[in-house]
Amino acid sequence: MIADQLIHVLSPHVANQIAAGEVVERPASAVKELMENSLDAGASKVSVRISGAGKKSIVVEDDGFGMSAFDAELSLQRHATSKIESSDDLHCIASHGFRGEALPSIASVSRFRMQTALADSREGVEVRVDGGAASEVRPAPPRKGTRIEVLDLFLNTPARLNFMRTDKTEEAAIVEVFRSLALASPHVAMLLELDGRKRFDFRAQTESERVLAIMGADFADNSLEVTITHEGMQISAHLGLPTFHYRDSTRLMFMVNGRVIRDKLLIAAARAGYRDVMFHDRYPVALIKVEIDPADVDVNVHPAKREVRFKSPQAVRAGIVACIRAGVERMGQSVSSTTTDQAMLSMHASMPSGGQSSGGSSGVGTMPRFSSGDFRGSMLSSSVSADTQRALFSAPSVAEPGSSYQVDGTLDLGRPLAQIHRCYILSQTENGVILVDQHAAHERMTYEKLKKQLANRTVSSQKLLTPEALHLGSKMAAWLHDNAGELEAFGVEVEMSSDESFRITAVPAMLVKEAAAELVAELVESCMLTGAESEADGRGLGRILERWLGNRACKGSIKSGRLLSHDEQEALLREMERTPNIAQCNHGRPTYVGLSLNDLDRLFGRKE
Secondary structure, three states: OOOOOOOOOOOHHHHHHHHHHHHOOOHHHHHHHHHHHHHHOOOOEEEEEEEHHHOOEEEEEEOOOOOOHHHHHHOOOOOOOOOOOOHHHHHOOOOOOOOOOHHHHHHOOOEEEEEEEOOOOOOEEEEEEEOOOOOEEEEEOOOOEEEEEEEOOOOOOHHHHHOOOOHHHHHHHHHHHHHHHHHHOOOOEEEEEEOOEEEEEEOOOOHHHHHHHHHOHHHHHOEEEEEEEEOOEEEEEEEEOOOOEEOOHHHEEEEEOOEEEOOHHHHHHHHHHOHHHOOOOOEEOEEEEEEOOHHHEEOOOOOOOOOOEEOOHHHHHHHHHHHHHHHHHHHOOOOOHHHHHHHHHHHHHHOOHHHOOHHHOOOOOOOOOEEEOOOOOOOOOOOOOHHHHHHHHOOHHHOOOOOOOOOOOOOOOOEEEEEEOOOEEEEEOOOEEEEEEHHHHHHHHHHHHHHHHHHOOOOOEEEEEEEEEEEOOHHHHHHHHHHHHHHHHHOOEEEEOOOOEEEEEEEEHHHOOOOHHHHHHHHHHHHHHHOHHHHHOOOOOOHHHHHHHHHHHHHOOOOOOOOOOHHHHHHHHHHHHOOOOOOEOOOOOEOEEEEEHHHHHHHOOOOO
């Protein structure tokens, strides 16, 4: 017969092990929790020593406030914390930790040792716990701060050990946690040792010094700092150049009120900021910090506190996009130094050994086809309109009013020497040579001119002779039913056919030849995420429309294989110097690569 009582309260030991499954997923999780406790304790120095990828031993030592014997023993009870006292405190959390779950969770799945003492105390205390058993408290020598040793992590949960990755992978996760917290607290000296090998040893530094130390010299050479205020938030960032990118989002870091987080909304916002200057499948390298009223952000939404929820996510997204765009405007004519480095490596790799051409070829037919400075032909491609040709190749002195751009700083692309393979322009500057991709450069120039036309007026709409059908999912359709009028700012007009079907009756005049259904669907999705007002940027010019204009600019630009005269090459270089964001095309490819005289000397072995 089934017993009347089926529900029972779990023992504290089992409850702690369940909590450990959420809080301590892997050794890096334990390192994160212990380091955050040290930072919350006001430490000026934190040392982390790892053995066996953290599975054998984790030692975290700090010089913070320390604890009394009573507090040290109490800290191993679930939900015992010094960070908050009432539910009201959850709305203004300023510390890293606050739940009081980390220490008991770690102690329940390891052999846990903690030595601590209050400042100026004559006696310290040591607390020992083995696998969640009763704690053992004993006197210890006085010390400054706290030392915690975690031995044999997951000793009583072998299933968790079976899911651990290789030692190298677990060490890499620990390094990433350490790097993130070191970036968040540059004023704190930090040491990391892996199996006795010193991995990092940072003194107390300024923020810029710590960023340089962790992100590397390449990032320092190819980034700039930007700070803006937006709707009560302060957003500061170290932004990599658009041509200094990475294969995934692991080099894109966010901090909210000093807390390191991973948030899909913020990653999407950063990519939106770089949208028309970076490859679509690449990610920016950046450190972005958001200082916001603690009451406007909820950090109590994830067991490991890796995610947050914002009271106004649209405002945060708009602020990050605005910060990045302010930076892109300042860096728009700069190509990352790594682009030149990659060019040098490619040339070194392709150089034949001993002066012989690779593959035994005699080299016949492999010389580039040059259009020298003496060539004056004007074989204009039929795919480029006469208006585009006049805008590009007219002399600067007779350029149409308003067709040039004023950009801070000066870009010197030198004087053209030749056209190579009817694709690249070779020019000479005072300090070296430059190779220009004529299609990529003209694509960016055309795109910026189209953007400027739209920025100076509202988007004009053109009626479609035959309305185009639009079918949306339930969520997007519901939004469009309630907000159809908001699309008029973008030059789009729609009529309802049914609950999830619509008719597109008008589109932006400049994009009338594009696929209307795809354009409107993408516009609706973006407006749902950020709000129509934010997407329109207050001018009726949406970033979605900018991307579609980029496609039009690509189709209308001069193509590779187009022969340019010397005058046309000269006009192209001068127009590039006046164009913002000219360092990369609309798809993120660099438009030019520079080689200094030192680079050329190294290429030919004249210098090391």
